[in-house]
Amino acid sequence: MKRAAIYARVSTSDQHVETQLYDLRQLAQQRGYTVVGEYTDVGISGTKARRPGLDALMSDARKRKFNVLLVAAFDRIAPSTKHFLQVVDELESLEIEFVSRRENIDTSGAMGRMFLTIISCVAELEADLIKERIRAGMRRRKLEGFRLGRQPLEIDHGALVQDRLSGLSLTGCSKKYGISRASVVRFVREARRRDSVAARTFTNAGVSEMADSVA
Numbered sequence: 001m002k003r004a005a006i007y008a009r010v011s012t013s014d015q016h017v018e019t020q021l022y023d024l025r026q027l028a029q030q031r032g033y034t035v036v037g038e039y040t041d042v043g044i045s046g047t048k049a050r051r052p053g054l055d056a057l058m059s060d061a062r063k064r065k066f067n068v069l070l071v072a073a074f075d076r077i078a079p080s081t082k083h084f085l086q087v088v089d090e091l092e093s094l095e096i097e098f099v100s101r102r103e104n105i106d107t108s109g110a111m112g113r114m115f116l117t118i119i120s121c122v123a124e125l126e127a128d129l130i131k132e133r134i135r136a137g138m139r140r141r142k143l144e145g146f147r148l149g150r151q152p153l154e155i156d157h158g159a160l161v162q163d164r165l166s167g168l169s170l171t172g173c174s175k176k177y178g179i180s181r182a183s184v185v186r187f188v189r190e191a192r193r194r195d196s197v198a199a200r201t202f203t204n205a206g207v208s209e210m211a212d213s214v215a
Contacts, residue, residue, distance in 0.1 A: 002097075004033035005066040007057050009076045013043040020072040027070055027101050036066050058087070061094055073102040074116075074123060081124040088116065155179065161191040 006028070008020035017040050028035050037060060041053035054077070060066065069091060071077050078084035088098050092107060098116070099106040106112045155177050164173050164184060173184045 002031075002033045002068045003036045003066040004028045004068040004070055005037045005039065005057060005060065006035060006070050007039045007053065007077065008072060009041040009044065009051070009053065011043070011045050015042075017042050020076070023101060024070045024072060027099070033068055033070075058090070061091060061096055064094065067095065068097045068099060070099050070101065072100075074100055081121055085117065157187055157191070160184065161188050164188050 006021060006024045008017045008024065010017045010020075021038060021040070025035060037057075039053040039057040039060075041051040044051050044053075057069070061069070074084065078087055088107065091098050092113075097106055097108045100116075103115075105115050107116055160173060160177050163176065164170070165188070168176070170181050170184055174181045177184070
């Protein structure tokens with residue numbers, strides 16, 4: 001019976017890695033594999049080549065702890081075709097089969113390997129096209145005079161600062177104005193900085209005026 005390892009990754013902490021794990025356990029059971037290890041990365045983007053779960057997986061692969069790797073999809077394992085194929089090449093050199101549930105592909109044969117390379121190239125091309133469309137859209141909006149990025153918060157900064165300095169709690173200000181606690185702190189800090197600069201300017205102007213009258 002083949003010894004299988006499972007790898008699952010989600011990009012944000014509010015996603016559930018258990019969904020992938022459940023499906024992969026079912027797949028292992030259907031194929032008669034014994035699952036000897038599960039490796040996960042939670043809240044880690046696929047753009048990061050180094051990940052704790054993936055690093056541990058590859059370390060155990062080199063120790064020959066399993067001979068089949070199951071993943072939910074190609075994009076769970078690597079951020080680019082180059083890195084993806086590096087991982088698969090190393091697994092192949094260790095005589096470890098790679099199985100992707102979504103694409104229904106494994107590398108136990110030549111056809112599986114061929115489809116693996118083709119699909120990974122297509123996936124990278126698709127990602128590049130999406131990025132190019134986003135960049136083109138941003139260029140168009142900029143040429144049309146639209147503001148890019150986050151829109152400024154439409155709140156009464158003066159009232160917020162006054163409420164906070166009058167004793168309203170950080171959480172109270174946050175809820176009242178519908179912004180984060182960090183934004184409340186930032187607005188109050190900026191107001192204090194402006195007041196400090198204004199006070200120094202007023203003081204310096206007063207000293208200058210007194211010096212002129214004495215002269």
